[in-house]
Structures are given as structure tokens and as C-alpha cells.
Amino acid sequence: MKITKTQLKNLIKEEMTRVSESFGMQIETGSELIEFAKAYSSLGNAVQEQVDSIVSAYYNNGEDSDGFKEAVYEANPNAISLAFERLARPLRVLEGKESDVILKALEMAQEIYMQGDDEVEADRQSNEEEL
16 A cells, blocks of 8 residues: 555644644644643633632732632632643743732642641641540
8 A cells, every 4th residue: 555745744643633632732832822721721611610710819809818718718629730730831931910810829729728738637636646
């Protein structure tokens, strides 16, 4: 069976796309804004809504506010971790006030989750010592 140069190029391109999609890799566009948009859209609606809520509460109320903490506690920690994992790189590349606010809000949310985990662990250890 003969294969033309064009057919070979198309096969290689299709295979590269298939492999990159199966490993969750994305092809770089060269535009930081488009990379962020792709990363954000890959989160799905449920995670996007939680990110929006946290960022909005952080932006409008500040990181020490009860409104921000409440928004964090209402969100799923795994969703926010996923969002941070996917958005951190594009946000750092964008370098701007708005990208800094989003990144800081996600970082602060993760800190709040870690503090909560530490408190739960300390309570567990305290209860074990009492027994």
C-alpha cells in the first residue's frame, strides 16, 4: 500500500491530536489570553461557578472577610484545587491586576482549606489523647 506525503502528514497530525488529548495536553496557541480561556473552559460549569463565587467574594469583600470565607466553605475543595492547578500557569503568564486577584483568591481559598484540615487533625489528636 502506498501512502502520499499529504496522507502521512494528516495521519501524524491526527495521531498527535489524539495522543495529546488522551494525556490532557493542549496545543499552545501563543496567546496568553486564549490559553487562560481554554484552561477556564476546561473546568466545566460547576467548578467555574465555584471559582466565580470565590473570586467575586474576594474581590468585593477582601480576603479576611466573612463573605469570602463563607464562599470558600461553600465550595468543594477538590474543585478549587483543580481550578488552581489548571489556571495558575496561565494567570501567572498574564500578569495583570485582574489575573493577580484571581490567583490570590484561589491561593487564599486553598490556605483556608489547609487551616481547616490542620484544625480537624489537631482536634482528632486531642480526642485520642483524652481517651
